[in-house]
Amino acid sequence: MAGLKDPVEEIVRKLAGPDEREAARTAPSKVEMYRGITVEELGAKWLEAVLELEKREIMVTNAEHALEGALSIREFDGSLIRHETFVFLDVVWLSRILKPLLNHKDTETYEGFVNLGDNGDSCITLHDQVDIASWRRLKSEGILEPRLAHVIWPAGLSEYVLPTLVSLGLTFPLENDDAGGLVVLLRLKPGRPARVGKVIDTFCSQNIPVFSASWKIFLGVPAGAMEKVLTRCCSIGDVQTFWRFGVLVHGSFGDARDGSGDFAVVLEYSSTNNELTAQIYGNKSQPAPWAALSYVISSVRFVLLEFPGLRWRGLLKCPQHGDPMLLDSEVSYWAIPFWKCMGA
Numbered sequence: 001m002a003g004l005k006d007p008v009e010e011i012v013r014k015l016a017g018p019d020e021r022e023a024a025r026t027a028p029s030k031v032e033m034y035r036g037i038t039v040e041e042l043g044a045k046w047l048e049a050v051l052e053l054e055k056r057e058i059m060v061t062n063a064e065h066a067l068e069g070a071l072s073i074r075e076f077d078g079s080l081i082r083h084e085t086f087v088f089l090d091v092v093w094l095s096r097i098l099k100p101l102l103n104h105k106d107t108e109t110y111e112g113f114v115n116l117g118d119n120g121d122s123c124i125t126l127h128d129q130v131d132i133a134s135w136r137r138l139k140s141e142g143i144l145e146p147r148l149a150h151v152i153w154p155a156g157l158s159e160y161v162l163p164t165l166v167s168l169g170l171t172f173p174l175e176n177d178d179a180g181g182l183v184v185l186l187r188l189k190p191g192r193p194a195r196v197g198k199v200i201d202t203f204c205s206q207n208i209p210v211f212s213a214s215w216k217i218f219l220g221v222p223a224g225a226m227e228k229v230l231t232r233c234c235s236i237g238d239v240q241t242f243w244r245f246g247v248l249v250h251g252s253f254g255d256a257r258d259g260s261g262d263f264a265v266v267l268e269y270s271s272t273n274n275e276l277t278a279q280i281y282g283n284k285s286q287p288a289p290w291a292a293l294s295y296v297i298s299s300v301r302f303v304l305l306e307f308p309g310l311r312w313r314g315l316l317k318c319p320q321h322g323d324p325m326l327l328d329s330e331v332s333y334w335a336i337p338f339w340k341c342m343g344a
């Protein structure tokens with residue numbers, strides 16, 4: 001592929017107008033990057049670019065793999081974000097359009113309107129009372145309804161933003177919600193509500209965990225890191241209750257109807273002790289709680305890898321060993337089969 005630097009750059013140049021293409025040849029840093037594109041359109045544009053390159057006697061071998069490789073490299077270095085059907089080519093722009101969701105500076109005017117701030121392209125003001133009711137729910141309960149999302153990200157953009165939020169670990173679906181709401185833990189207040197605490201404490205007092213794990217982060221965690229861990233862990237089952245720094249999840253693996261595949265996970269983070277604790281419940285002779293443990297460890301490890309400067313220590317309390325075992329960065333790979341070695 002002599003003469004071809006990057007398939008993604010080639011597509012961006014193709015998407016730009018004639019004036020922008022000329023500017024790109026002289027001052028690439030001044031050209032506004034194409035912000036996002038569907039996966040289907042991206043593939044079609046790349047095939048068009050390949051045909052044009054061939055006319056210039058630049059041959060592209062295995063064009064599909066070349067594009068996938070370029071996307072993977074950029075995704076790894078953080079210069080793009082993709083979901084199943086959409087690719088955000090400008091991550092700075094993506095962070096700007098998420099501001100109305102994640103910041104806490106939205107205000108209600110004297111006229112009864114609500115200013116959500118800047119979404120990267122324009123200021124968003126809610127006038128419709130139904131939209132304002134959705135905003136109040138987001139503010140008080142941390143629930144983002146699709147109706148409000150359509151206002152924040154109009155013209156069909158919310159169709160791609162919402163699933164991307166889930167894949168990024170920023171939201172999780174609220175079970176049996178008539179409005180189809182998504183939970184945004186970052187929008188909740190940090191205090192543990194009494195009603196949530198009662199549910200979690202009652203469950204823990206009535207059940208004995210088969211094992212527990214903890215992670216001590218010595219200097220604390222960056223904003224949003226623990227919420228991301230908790231949100232990812234919510235995908236393994238049904239969320240029974242939650243607060244900003246804690247969740248109770250029930251789930252089941254397999255098709256067994258006798259409850260042998262059931263498990264539960266309680267995760268809570270203490271900002272006072274800078275410690276995340278995970279308690280796993282279930283039948284230790286079955287793989288379900290071990291699989292849940294592996295998923296939790298992997299979720300924590302994934303987020304910790306995003307912040308390599310953090311100093312932390314992880315411990316796992318084994319059901320058949322008195323002393324806790326030190327968790328290292330490789331533990332997630334042997335956690336699932338490890339139950340077979342426990343004599344369970």
